[in-house]
Amino acid sequence: MEQVLLIRYGEISLKGKNRHQxxxxxxxxxxxxxxxxxPRRIELAYGRxxxxxxxNAEAVIERVKKVFGIVSVSVxxxxxxxxxxxxxxxxxxxxxxxxxxxxxxxxxRPYKQFPLQSPExxxxxxxxxxxxxxxxKVDVHNPDVxxxxxxxxxxxxxxxxxxxxxxxxxxxxxxxxxxxxSGGIDSPVAGWMGMKRGLEIVGLHFHSFPFTxxxxxxxxxxxxxxxxxxxxxxKLYVNHFTEIQKAIRKNCPxxxxxxxxxxxxxxxxxxxxxxxxxxAIVTGESLGQVASQTLESMGVINxxxxxxxxxxxxxxDKLEIIDYAxxxxxxxxxxxxxxxxxxxxxxxxxxxxxxxxxxxxxxxALDIEGLIQESVDKTEVLVIYPD
Amino acid sequence: MTNVYLDNSATTRCLPQVxxxxxxxxxxxxxxxxxxxxxxxxxxxxxxxARRQVASVLRVEDREIFFTSGGTEANNWALWGxxxxxxxxxxxxxxxxxxxxxxxxxxxxxxxxxxxxSFLEVNQEGLVDPEQLQQILTEETILVSIxxxxxxxxxxxPLRELSRVIRSRAPQAVFHVDAVQSFGKLQxxxxxLGIDLLSLSGHKIHGPKGVGALYIxxxxxxxxxxxxxxxxxxxxxxxxxxxxxxxLGKAAEIAGEKLxxxxxxxxxxxxxxxxxxxxxxGAHINGPKSPDAAAPHIINMWFEGVDRGEVLLHSLExxxxxxxxxxxxxxRREEASHVLKAMGLSGEALTGAIRVSLSYLxxxxxxxxxxxxxxxxxxxxxxxxx
Numbered sequence: 001m002e003q004v005l006l007i008r009y010g011e012i013s014l015k016g017k018n019r020h021q022x023x024x025x026x027x028x029x030x031x032x033x034x035x036x037x038x039p040r041r042i043e044l045a046y047g048r049x050x051x052x053x054x055x056n057a058e059a060v061i062e063r064v065k066k067v068f069g070i071v072s073v074s075v076x077x078x079x080x081x082x083x084x085x086x087x088x089x090x091x092x093x094x095x096x097x098x099x100x101x102x103x104x105x106x107x108x109r110p111y112k113q114f115p116l117q118s119p120e121x122x123x124x125x126x127x128x129x130x131x132x133x134x135x136x137k138v139d140v141h142n143p144d145v146x147x148x149x150x151x152x153x154x155x156x157x158x159x160x161x162x163x164x165x166x167x168x169x170x171x172x173x174x175x176x177x178x179x180x181x182s183g184g185i186d187s188p189v190a191g192w193m194g195m196k197r198g199l200e201i202v203g204l205h206f207h208s209f210p211f212t213x214x215x216x217x218x219x220x221x222x223x224x225x226x227x228x229x230x231x232x233x234x235k236l237y238v239n240h241f242t243e244i245q246k247a248i249r250k251n252c253p254x255x256x257x258x259x260x261x262x263x264x265x266x267x268x269x270x271x272x273x274x275x276x277x278x279x280a281i282v283t284g285e286s287l288g289q290v291a292s293q294t295l296e297s298m299g300v301i302n303x304x305x306x307x308x309x310x311x312x313x314x315x316x317d318k319l320e321i322i323d324y325a326x327x328x329x330x331x332x333x334x335x336x337x338x339x340x341x342x343x344x345x346x347x348x349x350x351x352x353x354x355x356x357x358x359x360x361x362x363x364x365a366l367d368i369e370g371l372i373q374e375s376v377d378k379t380e381v382l383v384i385y386p387d
Numbered sequence: 388m389t390n391v392y393l394d395n396s397a398t399t400r401c402l403p404q405v406x407x408x409x410x411x412x413x414x415x416x417x418x419x420x421x422x423x424x425x426x427x428x429x430x431x432x433x434x435x436x437a438r439r440q441v442a443s444v445l446r447v448e449d450r451e452i453f454f455t456s457g458g459t460e461a462n463n464w465a466l467w468g469x470x471x472x473x474x475x476x477x478x479x480x481x482x483x484x485x486x487x488x489x490x491x492x493x494x495x496x497x498x499x500x501x502x503x504x505s506f507l508e509v510n511q512e513g514l515v516d517p518e519q520l521q522q523i524l525t526e527e528t529i530l531v532s533i534x535x536x537x538x539x540x541x542x543x544x545p546l547r548e549l550s551r552v553i554r555s556r557a558p559q560a561v562f563h564v565d566a567v568q569s570f571g572k573l574q575x576x577x578x579x580l581g582i583d584l585l586s587l588s589g590h591k592i593h594g595p596k597g598v599g600a601l602y603i604x605x606x607x608x609x610x611x612x613x614x615x616x617x618x619x620x621x622x623x624x625x626x627x628x629x630x631x632x633x634x635l636g637k638a639a640e641i642a643g644e645k646l647x648x649x650x651x652x653x654x655x656x657x658x659x660x661x662x663x664x665x666x667x668x669g670a671h672i673n674g675p676k677s678p679d680a681a682a683p684h685i686i687n688m689w690f691e692g693v694d695r696g697e698v699l700l701h702s703l704e705x706x707x708x709x710x711x712x713x714x715x716x717x718x719r720r721e722e723a724s725h726v727l728k729a730m731g732l733s734g735e736a737l738t739g740a741i742r743v744s745l746s747y748l749x750x751x752x753x754x755x756x757x758x759x760x761x762x763x764x765x766x767x768x769x770x771x772x773x
Contacts, residue, residue: 210698210705211698211701213701
């Protein structure tokens with residue numbers, strides 16, 4: 001029996017005039033997600049998308065489930081426009097249902113030439129199911145199972161399942177942002193959340209070899225690869241941060257190491273944003289988690305850029321962040337022991353509530369422009385694709 | 388960029404002659420030694436030759452060499468196989484606190500299986516005390532396993548004395564030596580030293596990875612560890628890794644021929660290295676103070692004001708120099724080396740240590756380059772350190 005994957009997208013159909021543009025982007029993202037699989041024509045109609053399922057249906061579903069903007073999908077059987085065929089398909093689908101006692105049949109009939117009207121179709125299919133199954137009862141108000149029938153010009157679509165998806169907005173529809181991507185647990189989750197709200201994420205990693213190893217860079221690439229499964233690809237800047245760290249270490253007071261280091265990171269992110277025409281910086285900061293994530297620290301650090309800084313995890317607890325990391329499969333990579341920010345540069349007593357003025361004063365000892373330019377010149381740009 | 392490989396106790400580069408021999412087997416003599424036809428016979432002949440090559444380096448009989456998948460299997464087998472073979476005669480096993488983890492973990496498993504295991508402690512130089520061994524041995528002792536050269540600090544255990552102690556106090560015990568770091572480098576002859584079992588590995592002597600051997604003295608019984616085939620005289624099942632074994636044989640032959648010359652060269656490089664270190668203020672060596680108790684190819688060092696060996700390692704890496712922190716097997720974990728801890732070390736001597744391990748393929752210029760860069764890197768890290 002021929003099958004299609006029916007894709008529903010909720011929120012973007014509410015977007016008024018932009019709807020068309022959103023749909024087009026979603027269509028493109030679905031196509032990108034299916035790259036490498038057998039090519040197929042994807043149809044867009046009545047606020048839904050229809051992906052023909054041929055071989056490796058499982059792989060198609062797995063990939064489509066990771067496309068933001070999709071609310072749910074269903075695997076539907078496509079049968080000729082005959083009531084007998086519809087009943088038979090409904091029974092087949094229904095037999096695959098494992099649990100429940102009550103059901104109802106819901107019919108939509110956009111193709112008005114079909115001789116039977118929707119209620120009649122529902123009645124006929126329901127009757128057929130009652131006759132051919134065991135102890136099931138009909139309940140039109142709170143059914144355990146809904147059998148859906150859609151009558152369209154090219155055939156009837158019959159399905160019972162509905163697989164919930166991630167929702168959100170299609171990646172790319174809300175703009176581009178630079179994500180500060182460390183090797184930790186938080187930042188990949190923050191990037192994923194940005195993607196969920198339609199951002200195209202450009203990763204920026206600060207690498208401080210030889211204070212951290214080649215393996216810590218590989219780890220970041222692995223993380224970027226994981227989240228790229230939700231966006232098709234991720235561009236990743238690997239910035240050479242070593243000289244900046246050394247300069248801070250040599251010239252600035254110890255309690256401000258982290259504050260100044262973060263300010264330098266934000267300055268570089270600001271520069272990459274302009275280069276990439278990105279409109280925001282995304283970080284994995286969570287309020288109060290570490291010394292640099294107090295309100296005072298964030299204020300002083302934020303002062304170096306006018307570009308909006310988005311902090312999707314700001315109100316999440318560590319355990320909640322870990323839950324997300326496990327869900328998107330970045331957790332096991334993040335907890336590998338290769339450090340991303342050398343402990344050599346983490347002071348024993350960092351300033352928890354730094355004030356702007358002394359920090360600015362401490363920074364006078366640095367050739368900020370020169371250091372940034374040098375590190376940007378040594379930046380490596382990679383494009384990471386999913387496995 | 389300059390490439391100076393000083394991590395030869397982690398693994399070594401294969402010699403071209405070894406690669407050639409291995410390739411020949413893979414492409415031409417690829418028969419299964421157990422096959423009845425000519426191709427099987429040809430492969431079997433190669434095994435025989437390799438067995439001869441390994442045996443002659445140790446000055447033992449061919450039939451006393453059993454090929455394994457490497458040092459780890461040889462060590463696992465020696466402990467498990469001996470203990471289980473002799474459990475009826477006693478249940479006491481002796482080893483040391485500085486063994487390779489393939490011995491330590493095997494010993495722990497024997498404990499779980501109801502054996503009593505004593506772990507001999509070492510002094511600050513990484514050496515076992517024969518007196519202590521004497522006190523620990525009983526009539527119940529069935530196995531003593533002590534390594535020849537420690538992989539992290541290069542201490543050379545006094546095997547002759549230890550063996551004498553075992554023979555007089557516990558003649559019933561089997562004496563196993565993990566010689567992975569000394570085979571093909573030090574003159575080590577089991578028959579002379581009264582060693583019953585000895586483990587060795589191919590990739591530490593410019594041979595291939597994934598192959599090693601266990602020497603089992605003729606009249607010692609060791610229970611087979613891998614079963615399900617009649618290979619290796621019914622003592623080690625599984626189709627023989629003929630290419631690997633041939634590579635090991637070739638590497639052993641070359642190492643054996645050049646043993647004395649290599650030894651001289653390594654002592655020379657070692658002296659140069661020690662002299663150079665003496666010129667770096669605040670440089671220290673972990674391990675035997677006297678070069679006599681130290682293998683020439685392993686030097687463990689640390690520097691005052693440098694508390695993370697890992698950072699030192701990566702700084703040298705950016706100059707094209709490759710060393711290790713502790714042993715490669717556990718340097719990917721965060722924990723400090725069990726060997727250095729067993730030697731009673733703490734602070735920077737423990738967390739800031741790096742290991743340089745030499746091969747006879749290294750030369751003086753490389754040592755000079757290393758010392759030059761080391762001096763720079765150490766002073767830079769000191770400047771950055773708190």
